[in-house]
Amino acid sequence: MRNVLFFAVMISTIIMISAQAKRNRKENIFDSNQTGSYIEQVSGLGMKMIYVKGGPFILGTVNKGEGYSDEYPAVESFLDSYYIGAFEVTQKQWQTIMKDNICMEENMPINRVSWNDALLFCEKLSELTGKNYQLPTEEQWEYAARGGIKNNNRKYSGSDEIDKVSWYSTNSNKEIHPVGLKHPNELGIYDMSGNVYEWCLDTYMSYTYKNDSVKHHSVGNYKVLRGGCWSDYASSCRVTHRFYDVSSSKSSKIGFRVVCVP
Structure with missing residues (x-):
């Protein structure tokens, strides 16, 4: 006994x-003193994650006339620290986790995946690593696109000159491009303006939802898309621009990147 x-x-x-x-x-x-990045190597994934130190910021467009109506009223927000993918999830990384066949070059951003598919990728990656991978909230996405605490109030992610940081209608030759070919933003994050739209966790609604107690990502079928894409005009690639689609949509214009949160 x-x-x-x-x-x-x-x-x-x-x-x-x-x-x-x-x-x-x-x-x-x-760790509160953490800086820089790490490489998620589970199953040879090779996914670079950039540290984003939390802090206060203004979500949306402050001055009417500088953006579309759904970008204001801007709201004050505060974010805890997190990590975000330096690149959009690639075809190779998708295949590594989801075991689907690659339909394009390995370093092309995965596309034609629904919001639900992207969530499943995050869930499987979390199970494999023991970390908490998710789609970025709209706040996390915009804060990182602006450069976090290094924000220089650029129109696009990393520059006011769109051709330096973005694949869009004027320079894309009407096609998607491999990740990381343009300049990164202040945090070392690539392609947050243009190339493919990126799913966010949130349901699309007015910024006034920030005053609500409802979990804004858990209701509604229209999900937020950010960043613009290869077929869009420059105005859609601004860091404050918002778009949306149904959660089941699968388009060659839509991909995603992940965040890792405590």
């Missing part, structure tokens, strides 16, 4: 230590 109790206690202790170690590994990447 003593031996049974002894082994039961030992097993329980090992489980507790293992769980704590897992929590510590997750917490360590969000």
Whole structure:
């Protein structure tokens, strides 16, 4: 009987230590002094994640006339720190996690995936790593696109000159391009203006939802898209521009990137 109790206690202790170690590994990447990035290497994924230090910022367009009507009224927001993909999820990375066949060049951003598909990718990646991968909220997306605490109030992500940072209707030759060919923004993040639209976690609605207690990503069928794409005019590639589609939509103009949160 003593031996049974002894082994039961030992097993329980090992489980507790293992769980704590897992929590510590997750917490360590969000250390308050953390800077820079890490590479998610599970299954050879090679996904570069950029650290975004949290802080206050203004979501949306402050001055009427500088954007579309759904970009204002701007709202004050505060974000905790998180990591975001340096690049849009690629065809190769999608195949690694989802086991689907690649239909384009490996370094092309994955596209023709629904919001639901993108969520499933995040869930599977989280299961494999023990970390918390998600689609970015609209706030996380815009804050990172602006450069976080390094925000220089650029019109596009990283520059006021769109051709430096974006594939859009004028320069894309009407096609998607491999990730990372344009200049990054202040945080080292690529293609947040143009190339493909990116799914966000949120349901599309007025910014006044920030005053609501409802979980804004859990209701509604129209989901936020950000960033503009290869077939869009420059105005759609601004960091404040908003768009949307039904969660089941699969378009060659839509992809996504991930965030990792505590």
